[in-house]
Amino acid sequence: MSLIETVSKKLLRKSAIIYKQQISDSVYHIRLQSKSLKNVSYRPGCVLRVFCGMGADLGKREKARIYSVWNFNRTDQTIDIAVNTHSRGLGSNWAKLCKTGDIVYFTWHKGNFTLDHTGDHYLLIGDLCTLPHFYAINRHLPSGKTVDSLIYFGREGDLFPDIDGQEPFTFHQLPVNPTDAIIEKLSTFLLQATGRRIAYIGGDSRICLSVNRYFRQEIQTSDGQIRLKPFWAPVMRALK
Numbered sequence: 001m002s003l004i005e006t007v008s009k010k011l012l013r014k015s016a017i018i019y020k021q022q023i024s025d026s027v028y029h030i031r032l033q034s035k036s037l038k039n040v041s042y043r044p045g046c047v048l049r050v051f052c053g054m055g056a057d058l059g060k061r062e063k064a065r066i067y068s069v070w071n072f073n074r075t076d077q078t079i080d081i082a083v084n085t086h087s088r089g090l091g092s093n094w095a096k097l098c099k100t101g102d103i104v105y106f107t108w109h110k111g112n113f114t115l116d117h118t119g120d121h122y123l124l125i126g127d128l129c130t131l132p133h134f135y136a137i138n139r140h141l142p143s144g145k146t147v148d149s150l151i152y153f154g155r156e157g158d159l160f161p162d163i164d165g166q167e168p169f170t171f172h173q174l175p176v177n178p179t180d181a182i183i184e185k186l187s188t189f190l191l192q193a194t195g196r197r198i199a200y201i202g203g204d205s206r207i208c209l210s211v212n213r214y215f216r217q218e219i220q221t222s223d224g225q226i227r228l229k230p231f232w233a234p235v236m237r238a239l240k
């Protein structure tokens with residue numbers, strides 16, 4: 001083990017995998033337990049940088065992948081994540097091969113794609129890998145808020161319900177990079193939405209950018225009303 005890796009391990013948070021289950025054709029549910037979680041500041045939409053490539057001959061940034069906190073339990077000191085394996089990269093391989101008892105190093109991040117309570121009407125737009133993120137945000141919204149969702153996916157068998165078994169979202173089976181179809185569906189939503197609207201746009205970077213442009217040019221929404229976070233980009237590895 002390199003000196004850098006030895007030092008990194010001392011600085012990172014350490015956890016153990018205590019549960020792993022395949023929950024759809026391509027997604028694994030993994031539960032981590034860590035004493036370091038007792039005092040973290042949690043907000044729905046937090047993410048982990050998981051060092052999936054510990055031991056591999058890669059740069060520090062190359063070794064990590066970001067996963068959304070699907071569920072956080074401070075009492076039990078556990079975090080649930082759900083990892084989609086379509087990408088077939090480092091993170092995907094890690095999710096397939098890891099097992100209960102494995103030690104996992106990670107860092108904890110709040111970021112800016114977290115829950116904003118100030119809206120009246122929410123719109124969540126994303127793909128399969130945004131599901132854990134949006135399930136967490138949706139579960140923590142105060143009652144009385146209206147939530148619309150536009151979750152696009154390629155294959156029926158990939159989908160999975162929220163951690164409590166609920167299925168709160170509207171799914172749309174669409175071909176790869178379905179920008180036009182999504183924008184068409186958005187116009188219906190925008191006619192119905194009332195009060196302060198907040199849109200969260202995540203997932204495929206191409207869709208994120210096109211939908212963001214549409215909102216800004218056609219609807220003239222203000223900055224605070226659009227939360228944008230590309231989760232992955234074609235050909236690129238490990239977006240931050």
Ligand SMILES: Cc1cc2nc3c(=O)[nH]c(=O)nc-3n(C[C@H](O)[C@H](O)[C@H](O)COP(=O)(O)OP(=O)(O)OC[C@H]3O[C@@H](n4cnc5c(N)ncnc54)[C@H](O)[C@@H]3O)c2cc1C
Nearest residue numbers: 066067068083084087089090091092232233234235237238
């Ligand atoms: C804020 C944030 C939160 C995230 N949360 C989650 C999460 O909860 N669950 C989750 O599974 N992922 C999540 N991701 C994506 C995750 O960090 C990895 O990028 C993803 O798992 C791919 O990692 P990989 O090592 O398998 O593939 P990489 O080595 O990163 O990429 C290999 C190839 O696969 C392509 N690719 C990457 N992702 C996909 C995809 N979804 N579908 C098709 N092709 C793809 C890439 O363009 C590249 O060509 C999140 C990303 C961000 C930025």
